[in-house]
Amino acid sequence: MNINSSDINQNRERKIWLRNYFFSILFHLILFVILIYFLDLASDTSRINSVIFSLDSKEYQPENSFSEKESNPKDIDEIPDPSDVKADEIRTVSFTDIKADTTNLEQLYTEPTLNVKINYPRGWTFIDQKKNKKLEGVTFWLNDGSVNPPPYLHLEVVDRDYFIEKRFKYKTDFNKYIAYYNDPEELQGYFTQIIYLRTNDDEDFRLKLMIKGQSEFELFKPKFWAILKSFDFGNSIF
Secondary structure: OHHHHHHHHHHHHHHHHHHHHHHHHHHHHHHHHHHHHHHHHHHHHHHHHHHHHHHHHHHHHHHHHHHHHHHHHHHHHOOOOHHHHHHHOOEEOOHHHOOOOOOOOOEEEEEOOOOEEEEEOOOEEEEEEEEOOEEEEEEEEEOOOOOOOOOEEEEEEEOHHHOOHHHOOEEEEOOOEEEEEOOOEEEOOEEEEEEEEEEOOOOEEEEEEEEEOHHHHHHHHHHHHHHHHHOEOOOOOO
């Protein structure tokens, strides 16, 4: 009698476990279906929103692209204004329009390898450098102690193959060369003027002035142009 009762209880517990197990599976399946439904709905919503956003951006862009289509061909195909072209060309400056002062330029530097000659001011001295027994450069500076730091000039022999004319704003013709230059530059109170001397010889030259103070630079500038005018090189035909 006790055995049958025990079997009945075990069978009842097994049925209850199977029923609970079945309900648990069914419940999880329902949850899974509901989750899939909402995920699919959310993905549909995001796809719809992205299409709307894309359409909005497309509706907004034609106005800009239309204006760009109007402006771009004009920028590319339009013939430049002649006045703009002239503004980019090098301005030729006559030496007669430049103020030059030859006062106190009694000293003459001469160098035999390139037959260089140039006048420099009284009270100045120089040191020249040579490479392979040929002039490489010469530096002049004021050495009377009246100005500290003293102004200096540097004449340098340069490779003419590196010359690029469009880098310069002005040019002035001389007998044996053309002087190319830009506006003077200022850095920490020092003013610099660089003149590129374009020749028809094997070498070009570059003359550089550096002096501290704008007023000092303006006072010395006429003398600087006179020094440049005195520059000569090579063999004379006369």
